[in-house]
Amino acid sequence: MPIRRFCLTLDLVNDQKLISEYEAMHRQVWPEIIQSIKNSGIANMEIYRFEQRLMMIMEVVDSFSFEKKNEADHHDEKVQEWERLMWKYQQAVPGAKPGEKWVLMNKVFEL
Template identity: 65%
Template structure:
Protein backbone atom coordinates (compact mmCIF):
# COMPACT_ATOMS: atom_id res chain seq x y z
CA UNK A 1 0.00 0.00 0.00
CA UNK A 2 1.16 3.51 -0.86
CA UNK A 3 0.08 6.77 0.71
CA UNK A 4 0.09 10.11 -1.08
CA UNK A 5 -0.51 13.62 0.21
CA UNK A 6 -1.79 16.55 -1.83
CA UNK A 7 -2.48 20.25 -1.30
CA UNK A 8 -4.98 22.60 -2.91
CA UNK A 9 -6.40 26.01 -2.08
CA UNK A 10 -10.01 27.12 -2.02
CA UNK A 11 -11.31 30.49 -3.08
CA UNK A 12 -10.90 32.57 0.08
CA UNK A 13 -14.62 33.24 0.57
CA UNK A 14 -16.38 31.86 3.67
CA UNK A 15 -19.67 31.33 1.80
CA UNK A 16 -17.98 29.33 -0.98
CA UNK A 17 -15.91 27.34 1.51
CA UNK A 18 -19.10 26.41 3.39
CA UNK A 19 -20.74 25.29 0.13
CA UNK A 20 -17.66 23.21 -0.74
CA UNK A 21 -17.83 21.46 2.62
CA UNK A 22 -21.54 20.70 2.12
CA UNK A 23 -20.72 19.00 -1.20
CA UNK A 24 -18.07 16.92 0.54
CA UNK A 25 -20.51 15.75 3.21
CA UNK A 26 -22.53 14.11 0.42
CA UNK A 27 -20.07 13.28 -2.37
CA UNK A 28 -21.93 11.83 -5.34
CA UNK A 29 -22.00 8.03 -5.37
CA UNK A 30 -20.49 7.98 -8.88
CA UNK A 31 -17.50 9.94 -7.61
CA UNK A 32 -17.00 7.63 -4.64
CA UNK A 33 -17.21 4.63 -7.02
CA UNK A 34 -14.70 6.13 -9.46
CA UNK A 35 -12.21 6.75 -6.64
CA UNK A 36 -12.49 3.18 -5.36
CA UNK A 37 -12.43 1.70 -8.87
CA UNK A 38 -9.08 3.42 -9.47
CA UNK A 39 -7.53 1.54 -6.54
CA UNK A 40 -7.91 4.17 -3.81
CA UNK A 41 -8.62 2.38 -0.53
CA UNK A 42 -8.91 5.43 1.73
CA UNK A 43 -9.08 9.18 1.24
CA UNK A 44 -9.34 12.04 3.70
CA UNK A 45 -9.42 15.80 3.15
CA UNK A 46 -8.55 18.30 5.88
CA UNK A 47 -8.97 22.07 5.79
CA UNK A 48 -7.25 24.99 7.49
CA UNK A 49 -8.61 28.34 6.35
CA UNK A 50 -8.72 28.06 2.59
CA UNK A 51 -5.94 25.44 2.36
CA UNK A 52 -6.83 21.79 1.79
CA UNK A 53 -4.69 18.75 2.54
CA UNK A 54 -5.67 15.34 1.14
CA UNK A 55 -4.32 11.95 2.16
CA UNK A 56 -4.88 9.09 -0.25
CA UNK A 57 -4.06 5.42 0.41
CA UNK A 58 -3.95 3.19 -2.65
CA UNK A 59 -3.60 -0.50 -3.44
CA UNK A 60 -1.23 -2.19 -5.90
CA UNK A 61 -3.61 -1.66 -8.84
CA UNK A 62 -3.43 2.14 -8.56
CA UNK A 63 -1.50 4.39 -10.91
CA UNK A 64 -1.88 8.11 -11.54
CA UNK A 65 -2.01 7.41 -15.28
CA UNK A 66 -4.86 4.89 -14.88
CA UNK A 67 -6.81 7.23 -12.57
CA UNK A 68 -6.38 10.14 -14.98
CA UNK A 69 -7.54 8.05 -17.95
CA UNK A 70 -10.55 6.74 -16.03
CA UNK A 71 -11.49 10.27 -14.93
CA UNK A 72 -11.24 11.68 -18.45
CA UNK A 73 -13.61 8.97 -19.73
CA UNK A 74 -16.16 9.41 -16.94
CA UNK A 75 -18.73 12.18 -17.66
CA UNK A 76 -19.86 12.30 -14.01
CA UNK A 77 -16.28 12.84 -12.81
CA UNK A 78 -15.86 15.60 -15.40
CA UNK A 79 -19.09 17.22 -14.19
CA UNK A 80 -17.91 17.03 -10.55
CA UNK A 81 -14.48 18.45 -11.38
CA UNK A 82 -16.01 21.36 -13.31
CA UNK A 83 -18.37 22.08 -10.40
CA UNK A 84 -15.57 21.91 -7.80
CA UNK A 85 -13.37 24.30 -9.79
CA UNK A 86 -15.83 27.06 -8.80
CA UNK A 87 -14.50 26.66 -5.25
CA UNK A 88 -10.89 25.66 -5.87
CA UNK A 89 -7.77 27.63 -6.76
CA UNK A 90 -4.41 26.23 -7.71
CA UNK A 91 -1.90 26.36 -4.90
CA UNK A 92 1.08 28.70 -5.44
CA UNK A 93 3.71 26.84 -7.45
CA UNK A 94 1.23 24.53 -9.21
CA UNK A 95 1.65 23.92 -12.92
CA UNK A 96 -0.87 25.42 -15.32
CA UNK A 97 -4.14 23.47 -15.06
CA UNK A 98 -2.93 21.46 -12.04
CA UNK A 99 -5.36 21.20 -9.15
CA UNK A 100 -4.25 18.88 -6.36
CA UNK A 101 -0.47 19.10 -6.04
CA UNK A 102 1.42 16.02 -4.87
CA UNK A 103 3.46 16.79 -1.75
CA UNK A 104 6.86 15.31 -0.90
CA UNK A 105 7.13 13.33 2.33
CA UNK A 106 9.98 14.74 4.40
CA UNK A 107 9.46 12.85 7.69
CA UNK A 108 8.01 9.57 8.90
CA UNK A 109 8.02 8.10 12.40
Protein backbone atom coordinates (compact mmCIF):
# COMPACT_ATOMS: atom_id res chain seq x y z
CA MET A 1 0.00 0.00 0.00
CA PRO A 2 1.51 3.40 -0.98
CA ILE A 3 2.72 5.62 1.84
CA ARG A 4 2.60 9.42 1.83
CA ARG A 5 4.52 11.53 4.34
CA PHE A 6 3.49 14.80 6.01
CA CYS A 7 5.43 17.03 8.35
CA LEU A 8 3.64 19.30 10.82
CA THR A 9 4.83 21.72 13.48
CA LEU A 10 3.60 23.09 16.78
CA ASP A 11 5.11 24.94 19.73
CA LEU A 12 5.03 24.01 23.38
CA VAL A 13 4.51 26.53 26.14
CA ASN A 14 7.97 27.76 27.12
CA ASP A 15 7.98 26.20 30.59
CA GLN A 16 10.41 23.38 31.36
CA LYS A 17 8.06 21.72 33.87
CA LEU A 18 5.24 21.63 31.31
CA ILE A 19 7.61 20.39 28.58
CA SER A 20 8.71 17.55 30.86
CA GLU A 21 5.08 16.69 31.60
CA TYR A 22 4.26 16.73 27.88
CA GLU A 23 7.07 14.32 27.11
CA ALA A 24 5.99 12.05 29.99
CA MET A 25 2.43 12.01 28.60
CA HIS A 26 3.81 10.91 25.24
CA ARG A 27 5.68 8.00 26.78
CA GLN A 28 2.27 6.68 27.87
CA VAL A 29 -0.21 7.85 25.25
CA TRP A 30 -3.70 6.61 26.03
CA PRO A 31 -4.56 3.40 24.12
CA GLU A 32 -7.70 5.01 22.67
CA ILE A 33 -5.56 7.75 21.12
CA ILE A 34 -3.15 5.22 19.59
CA GLN A 35 -6.13 3.29 18.17
CA SER A 36 -7.66 6.46 16.76
CA ILE A 37 -4.38 7.31 15.02
CA LYS A 38 -4.09 3.83 13.52
CA ASN A 39 -7.76 3.71 12.50
CA SER A 40 -7.37 6.94 10.52
CA GLY A 41 -4.76 5.45 8.19
CA ILE A 42 -1.64 6.79 9.88
CA ALA A 43 0.92 4.01 9.50
CA ASN A 44 3.72 5.69 11.44
CA MET A 45 4.01 8.86 13.50
CA GLU A 46 7.04 10.43 15.14
CA ILE A 47 7.33 13.67 17.12
CA TYR A 48 10.66 15.46 17.57
CA ARG A 49 11.44 18.42 19.83
CA PHE A 50 14.00 21.22 19.82
CA GLU A 51 13.52 23.57 22.76
CA GLN A 52 9.80 24.35 22.57
CA ARG A 53 9.34 23.62 18.84
CA LEU A 54 7.82 20.27 17.87
CA MET A 55 7.91 18.55 14.49
CA MET A 56 5.63 15.62 13.69
CA ILE A 57 6.30 13.26 10.81
CA MET A 58 3.33 11.19 9.70
CA GLU A 59 3.44 8.38 7.19
CA VAL A 60 -0.05 7.63 5.97
CA VAL A 61 -1.72 5.13 3.68
CA ASP A 62 -3.07 6.35 0.37
CA SER A 63 -6.65 6.51 1.68
CA PHE A 64 -5.74 8.85 4.59
CA SER A 65 -7.52 12.21 4.67
CA PHE A 66 -7.01 15.07 7.13
CA GLU A 67 -10.71 15.89 6.73
CA LYS A 68 -11.81 12.35 7.64
CA LYS A 69 -9.38 12.28 10.59
CA ASN A 70 -10.67 15.63 11.88
CA GLU A 71 -14.29 14.51 11.51
CA ALA A 72 -13.67 11.24 13.37
CA ASP A 73 -11.74 13.08 16.11
CA HIS A 74 -14.54 15.60 16.51
CA HIS A 75 -16.96 12.77 17.38
CA ASP A 76 -14.57 10.84 19.64
CA GLU A 77 -14.94 11.92 23.29
CA LYS A 78 -11.61 10.39 24.35
CA VAL A 79 -9.73 12.18 21.55
CA GLN A 80 -11.43 15.44 22.52
CA GLU A 81 -10.42 14.91 26.15
CA TRP A 82 -6.80 14.26 25.08
CA GLU A 83 -6.77 17.35 22.86
CA ARG A 84 -8.10 19.58 25.65
CA LEU A 85 -5.39 18.22 27.95
CA MET A 86 -2.68 18.83 25.34
CA TRP A 87 -3.61 22.53 25.04
CA LYS A 88 -2.18 22.90 28.56
CA TYR A 89 1.22 22.24 27.00
CA GLN A 90 0.82 23.48 23.45
CA GLN A 91 0.59 26.83 21.74
CA ALA A 92 0.12 27.68 18.12
CA VAL A 93 3.10 28.61 15.97
CA PRO A 94 3.25 32.13 14.53
CA GLY A 95 1.07 32.25 11.43
CA ALA A 96 -1.36 29.53 12.57
CA LYS A 97 -5.07 30.20 12.18
CA PRO A 98 -7.09 30.78 15.38
CA GLY A 99 -7.61 27.46 17.17
CA GLU A 100 -5.22 25.66 14.80
CA LYS A 101 -2.75 23.34 16.50
CA TRP A 102 -0.47 21.29 14.29
CA VAL A 103 0.36 23.20 11.10
CA LEU A 104 1.31 21.43 7.88
CA MET A 105 4.82 22.29 6.73
CA ASN A 106 5.83 22.64 3.06
CA LYS A 107 8.62 20.46 1.74
CA VAL A 108 11.41 22.64 0.35
CA PHE A 109 14.05 19.97 -0.42
CA GLU A 110 14.33 16.25 -1.07
CA LEU A 111 17.49 14.28 -1.88
